[in-house]
Amino acid sequence: MSILPAGEIRKTLLDDRLQTAIYGSTGRLVGKRRESIDDPVAAEFEAWRTHANAIKRHTIENLDYYLEELERNIVKRGGKVVWCKDAEEAAEFVRRLCREKGVRRIVKSKSMTTEEVELNHEVEKDNIDVVETDLGEYILQLAKEKPYHIVAPALHKTRYDVADIFTKTLGVERETVIEKQTMIARRVLREKFLTADLGITGANFLVAGSGAVVVVENEGNARLSSSAPRIQIAFAGMEKLIPRAQDLAVFLKILGRSATGQPLTVYTSFLSGPRRPGEIDGPEEFYLVLLDNGRTKVLQDPAKRQALYCIRCGACLNHCPVYRKIGGHNYPWVYSGPIGAILSPQFHGVTRDPWLPHASSLCGACGEVCPVKIEIPKILLELRRDIAEAKEREGEDRVQQLAFKAWAFVMTHPKLWSLALTGAPYTMPEAENGWIRSVPGFMKIGPLAGWLSQRDLPAPAPKSFRRLWKERQEGRQ
């Protein structure tokens, strides 16, 4: 079992520059979201959320049906569907296709699903040039880092970091003006788009009834990746389905607003198969990779499978007091923040990173802002229970189990409880201003010490409620 990466987290907490970057960026995104849903045109935002939740629930509960419908329709439009049970299979498919089709260069637009597969690393083994084209992702690729945020991957980088990265990796003169940095990237990447054989995009939605992949973005790199090269692969987790194109009316309205406060992103591409007879441009070949990679495992639990409704807007990250302190790189997998805390344990098993569902104050903000109404706080609690049960099975935490058993015994025996309460004010350590902030030396060992090092306890009241009640009753007589 891994433990809390406390050292790394402390480093993040002590890095003032990083703290300002995370807090500032997420704060601005929170503000933009708020502004966009307060607009009168979004008056029905709550109704949209409820509706989106109902559609996602229906789709996930009947996922096999919609997957088959999607496949039929994609094939009807001349595309191919590739089912992959894990990352290895998905990477192997892309490598094989590249060999067969003589692909030398790949342009990629933003896709968290390919991050799961670590696709770049895999295809680079075959000396294929694979280039991230979303500006943030490109910066991170050059810096050899992972995305910091689902929507704003390079949220933690300043213009000075970018200047260093570009100078070092592209050999350009040091440039700290953001517009000029962006134009450097445009120039370099434009050439890549025009010479790539294969374009890889993600998928925000898969439309079963149309056999289509929907990609939303602001830069135009996903449109270019899906329009310029002769082959296109769309990468999608199998849960991205919605039944009909008409359902997009609600999903596009909530996605843009929740992610960046935009009523609609700059570009929305609705892609269905290769170019048709008569069409002048667009890919000659179209593949959809449907990735399982643990998703069928998540489906097994009826209460927690709603985690698969996620449309990756990032709103729960921006509103999370924990994410806003520890940032994106301290989470163990590609998905960070509250959604990462409920996805990772379900994909990898609860015992791999047992600290994760505990890294939450249970303030409930994530659940309140989730555009598809995933009950994130509830799932966090259920995962905590699963972790405790797993530990019990493995015979871990005997001390904790004994302590709780003793606690339960006392609580279910009123006389003992009463006695314990009477004694509490005398046995408890000294309080300052009503809070117990430290404990006597003999308690500073074992799991208790760790627990108390992060927490203060309210001092027990001088008179217990029972005592007060009793006195009051006696006073009345």
Added chain:
Amino acid sequence: MSRDLILSSIRSSLGRRAGQPVPARPPVLLKIPEVPLARRIGQFCEALGKLNGKSLVAKNLEEARDYVAGLVQGRRAIASNAPFLGECGITSIPGVETGFTGRMALRERCATYDIGITSASFALAETGTLVMLSSAEEPRLVSLLPPVHIAVVPTSKLLTGLDELLTLLPDPAGHTSGMAFITGPSRTADIEQFLVRGVHGPGEIHVVLV
């Protein structure tokens, strides 16, 4: 085969049988407001303006042509094969080339010319959006590669919003392999959330409503 393995594992998790029909889907939520044309035009221009897109309401075809000619002046432009552009006389403006049907020739022009001129299948008033359906008349790259995009659209194509579009076009895949919504100039805020326009797509967009 992974396909069958995945499907059977999904079914066993959900307690479903192969080929089992689905219960009733939640109804589609589409609302089309009654908005008179003049108001729709106002909404479109306002929404696009907020995104730093330019718009012009042209009283007639000549006015549209003159506006475009003013923008093109001294620069090279590629126009799509949309018949409406010909009707406006835009394809005969000096500096405007059109009529490309070969992929490579089209691509080469789009990658090097300053301006791409298109019409649009629809426009959405609420969001200031152009709806582009890829076809022989309207290839994808004209609105994508050149740094400036000009769209000339008859007001008869101006819908209220997304809901009306999806009512008229319940399945876009029946019409094209690629539909794109364009809402303002290409932009990024990936460095310090500082807004920069024209990162990959056009940084400048002009919509002429005729």
